[in-house]
Amino acid sequence: MEQKTIVRLQNLSKVIGTKKIIDDLTLDLYSGQITGFLGPNGAGKTTTIRMMTGLMKPTSGEVFIEGKPLSEDFEGSMSKVGVIVENPEMYKFMSGYKNLVHFARMNKNITKERIDEVIAQVGLQKRIHEKVSTYSLGMRQRLGLAQAILHKPKFLILDEPTNGLDPAGIREFRTYLKKIAVEDGVAIFVSSHLLAEIELMCDRIAVIQNGKLLSIQEVNEQQKSYYYIEASELEKVVDFFKHKEITMEAQGSGFIIPLNKEExxxxxxxMIANGLQIYSITPNRKTLEDQFLEITGGGQIAESRAK
Incomplete structure (x- = not known):
């Protein structure tokens, strides 16, 4: 599916009192891609999401949805957006199906066929006519996802969508998100503090700190290959790598360097030809957590809901 820009945050800034919460943030979100949004507590993640959904006006800059400014066509723009914030609230005394029918009445042109389609898409066919009060947390999350995509949004925002789910539920939810992104060409934006899950779920990762966008990388770029090398005469090893202009990071009695398996x-x-004796060389892949801490200078990872 052809990739196109669904959402553009252009020079977005937010000042509250004398404090700049968001500082000139520019970011494009593409169809068919899941973009993770990471940052320490107080980095500006929730403020950014509030501006993207029209709950907060930017001090300067603009949010564009399919090329149209949110400030000029709020209703039209928001009709293309679906949102899940943590655990979706449902009418527990009603069945999952009746919840979807109730939500469908608030939107135009949602047919019974569309309701059945999203029920199948999130895998709730067997339990959809049972009361929500009997659902597990994972099933309620799937029902919330069905509700969020019922009106065929072009853009889906998820703020801590896997809070409280067990590993099986998280994996299941991730599978449905990837399916929706690819099959429907939806741009998905996920804010979470579960770094390992973001790494598995997302195609791109954006890191924010103190309101500034520090990094945007493809996940396959995040997964560069590294090796840990132990060798004799460390000073000679340092000189060898410097001469070859290889970036190295000292760790223990050796060094971590970026290196592909084929190299x-x-x-x-x-190294042997240069008189260096190699004691060991082992793969040492950096996790997203390692890279996050490097990018943010050790910025604290959120322990609860991102702020």
Whole structure:
């Protein structure tokens, strides 16, 4: 499916009192992609989401949804947006199906066929006519997802969508999100403090700190290959890597360097030819958590809902 820009945050800033909460943030979100949004507590994640949904006006800058400014066409723009914030609230005394029918009445042109379609899409066919009070948390999350996509949004915002889910529920929810992104061409924006889950779920990751966007990377770029090398005469090893302009990071009695598997034999042969004795060389992949802490300078990872 052709990738196109669904949402553009352009030079977005928010000042409250004398404090700049969001500082000139520019970010594009694409169809068919899931973008993770990470940052320490107080980085500005929730403020950004509030401006994207029209709950808070930016001090300057603009949010564009399919090319139209949110400030000029709020109703039209928001009709293309679906939102899930933590645990969706439902009428527990009603069945899942009746909840969807009730929500459908608030929107135009949602047919019975569309309701049945989203029920199948999130895998709730067997339990949809039972009361929500009998649902597990994972089932309620799936019902919330069905509600959020019922009107065929182009853009889906999720704020801590897997809070409280067990590992099986998280994996299941991730599968449905990826399916929706790819099959329907939806741009999905996920704010979460579960770094390992963001790494598995997302195609791109944006990192914010003190209201500034620090980094935007494809997940496959985040997953660069690294190796840990232990060798004799550390000073000579340092000189060797500097001469080859290889970035290295000291760790214990060795060094971590960026290196692809295919490059290992040639590097080992060259180090031996330069009189270096290699004690060990092992893969050392950096996790998203490692990179997050590097980017934010050790910024504290949220322990509860992102702010």
């Amino acid at each position: 290992v034999p040639a590097l080992v042969a060259e």
